Amino acid sequence: MAEVYPSDSELLNLQSDGETGVEYIPTGTAPYYLHFRKLLHRLLLATRRGNDLRVYDEGGLDIGVKAGKFWLGAELVSYGGSTGNTLADSKASIYVYLDAQGTLITDEYASFPSMATAPHVRLAIVSTSGDDIASIVDCRMGHNVVVPYAAGGIRKSIEAHTANDVLAPAESGSVHTNLEAATVVTLTLPSAAAQGTVFTFAVQSVHELRVAPGAAAIRDDGGQTAGKYKSAAGIGASLTLAADANGDWAAIAKNGTWTQET
Numbered sequence: 286m287a288e289v290y291p292s293d294s295e296l297l298n299l300q301s302d303g304e305t306g307v308e309y310i311p312t313g314t315a316p317y318y319l320h321f322r323k324l325l326h327r328l329l330l331a332t333r334r335g336n337d338l339r340v341y342d343e344g345g346l347d348i349g350v351k352a353g354k355f356w357l358g359a360e361l362v363s364y365g366g367s368t369g370n371t372l373a374d375s376k377a378s379i380y381v382y383l384d385a386q387g388t389l390i391t392d393e394y395a396s397f398p399s400m401a402t403a404p405h406v407r408l409a410i411v412s413t414s415g416d417d418i419a420s421i422v423d424c425r426m427g428h429n430v431v432v433p434y435a436a437g438g439i440r441k442s443i444e445a446h447t448a449n450d451v452l453a454p455a456e457s458g459s460v461h462t463n464l465e466a467a468t469v470v471t472l473t474l475p476s477a478a479a480q481g482t483v484f485t486f487a488v489q490s491v492h493e494l495r496v497a498p499g500a501a502a503i504r505d506d507g508g509q510t511a512g513k514y515k516s517a518a519g520i521g522a523s524l525t526l527a528a529d530a531n532g533d534w535a536a537i538a539k540n541g542t543w544t545q546e547t
Contacts, residue, residue, distance in 0.1 A: 305331035340409035402454040457482040464489040471495040482528040493518040505536035508545035
């Protein structure tokens with residue numbers, strides 16, 4: 286069913302919207318065009334942020350992108366807007382987005398990249414045909430919405446391992462334990478992980494939990510040798526690792542005793 290309006294009587298008696306400040310034009314007001322412009326001015330002020338990073342059709346195969354800003358962690362990244370971005374013709378889907386550095390990408394035809402391995406801002410999916418823009422689907426929704434949980438903050442996924450496993454880049458931000466393990470468990474970090482990929486490990490069983498870096502190195506005060514795992518067996522020990530710019534893993538938090546493979 287369609288959304289209903291307030292009654293005619295209510296509508297005729299509305300004077301302004303308290304949230305946006307938009308004023309309704311009183312019946313019989315003159316000159317009407319001046320009050321209409323005032324109404325339009327307030328509406329534009331109320332909706333201005335909705336124009337940030339909007340992709341629009343410039344005619345032919347060209348699109349423009351409005352200026353805007355986005356947060357990447359604690360860094361505010363600005364995009365100055367652009368015009369004359371010519372797209373390829375006869376494409377069912379062109380995935381238009383800004384990468385983490387604020388660079389506009391207009392030549393991706395398969396899908397948006399994984400948010401876990403390549404943080405980005407999704408702008409639009411554009412289709413082209415006959416040297417023209419056929420459609421633009423706005424994809425900006427969701428970038429300013431996160432779902433908190435009762436304890437506050439953003440929920441992290443946690444996985445208990447009772448056998449060896451190889452972690453995937455898309456699992457970045459997750460917590461891994463050896464809860465209920467009956468033997469040594471080795472968890473191998475993903476190779477060639479994107480800078481900033483993060484994993485946390487926690488010992489919840491008396492058996493040893495090993496974190497293996499593949500050919501990379503886990504860099505902490507216990508050693509920095511490539512290919513050597515770190516291990517702990519004391520319940521309560523924890524280790525958080527982040528992929529650095531050199532392809533290795535930096536220990537950014539550590540609790541308990543973790544030793545490097547000899």
